[in-house]
Amino acid sequence: MKRPVLTLYCLLVYAFLLAPILVVVGASFNAGNFLTFPPQGLSLRWYVTFFHNDVFMRAIRTSLWVAAVATVISGTIGTMAALYYVQHAGRWKEAVRIAMLAPLLLPEVLTAIALLFFVYAIGIGTTTMIGMVVGHVLITLPFVFINVSASLESFDPSWDMAARSLGAGRLTRFRRIMLPLIKPGVIGGALFAFIISFDTFTISFMLKGIGTSTLPIQLFDYLRTNFTPEAAAVSTVSIVLTLVVVIVSEKVLGLRIHRF
């Protein structure tokens, strides 16, 4: 430890960030009836309760489903937008960037209310999940856009020209040259999109279909009337799910950046 002050500072920052999570995880193994920390005895009973709770199970399925669909749509649109932004936007570049990042700049509750008006105005309403998926796509789009355009900025146009000179058509060039080289950006962006969609409350709260619920909303509902360690178990499971998604994508798809 060459720099004790700096080391201490870093440890404090980590403690500040991670302590609440540790508290939640710890509380989830509570044997008692109340959400307390430190736990009163160790037990997995609240996990059992959670896995037998149909309402929570339905909510977690809905959350995963919406996050997956939103990620695919957002990943596709965001990547295409980034391509346009980096390669063709010309003097509209700044305008395109601001438009794409607008959902980040606006308070989420405004976006949610505006979308709510909109889905009713065009007659879709909230009887289906369409409105909620659109909302999730909207708020996750900037993350895909930022990540993909960052990796596109380091994509050398002469790679594309070289591939052309070797006889590759547009689709082949995209599939074999560009996509592999911007993959870290696309996957990074998609991960962000998935996690943010899985996590978001406001948009889901306004736009969720009648009778459906995502995990954060269900948890909120639950905590209004109950204060059992089941809530901590739910939170722990959702943290683990998020970690699993990150690790699996890293292993399977590869997040490593090519070093040139």
Add this chain to the structure above:
Amino acid sequence: MTEVSIERLTKTFGSARAVDGISIRIADGEFISLLGPSGCGKTTTLKMIAGFEEASEGAIRFDGKDVVNVPAEKRDIGMVFQNYALFPHMTVDQNLAFGLEMRKIAKPEMLSRIAKVLDMVQLGGYSDRYPNQLSGGQQQRVALARALVIEPKILLLDEPLANLDAKLREEMRVFIRDLQRRVGITTVYVTHDQAEAMTMSDRVVVMFGGRIAQIGAPSDIYERPENLEVAQFVGQVNLVRGTILGGTITGPAGAGKSRVASVFGDVAVDSRADHAPGTAVTLSLRPEAIELKPAGQGGAQGKVMARYYSGSIIDYRIALDSSETLHVQTFPNIRIAEGDRVSVHAPADGFWLLGAAQ
């Protein structure tokens, strides 16, 4: 085996004419360089030949067939880029295989062609390396191999040596030239380095402001430049004022020569055009054509203002008594120091008549 014919090729960007109606005929197997300062239109011309830029007007024919409307990926060209543009996520082998896969070449033939070309660029055994595991010179050779392995109609090179250090650059000049001779492929080479263009090319196309200033063999461009701009671009040059004298020069040795009075006396100078007696003209005199002798040995008299030693040659700045300044290059075996008075001799064949004085 391809002959390339470029006819009145023009490229406009808005109102600017980047390339302004140039025509070049490139013979089968010829090595042509497009030489000029940045912004002269040489790269734009190359990109039009490759198909990366659309021609605004004019024709580009490969063996008589106009390819202006053929997209780059169907033109069957091999291209080498300044920054090599190797695919960083592919090994050397995969980089080379890419073009062959596009041509649906069967695997066994693909492997034998890759092996043959890698051998040709002296990179056998590097198949499994990634580009970032290779040196600049090696990457350059892989880029060359990738362009050649598809056996294209023509080979296009865009300043391929610009990113290499001086020593390697000289090696690669010879390497590329020898390789091109062996393969016998029609080649267009873009550079702003006159030495590179001179040593490698069969013919050099000198371009300024989107137009061709001169096309010719390297010796032609160097010894008989079309104008002052060309003369100054392809090497160092001294300008000497003179006046055309009357009277004709007879005999075969005198054909095409003019008699000119100058500070070096009356000299018979090569020229492209005839000028009337009495016309004030500008002569060019290459620094390496001048001979320095100790003072009092005839010729023009002057004084050494500066001396720059650089190993294989010495550069002198000489102030003539007639107030002109000369740049002289000699072998380092003469012992003349700064401040010495000297006699300056210039042989008649060191001069070239550039044209009437401005």
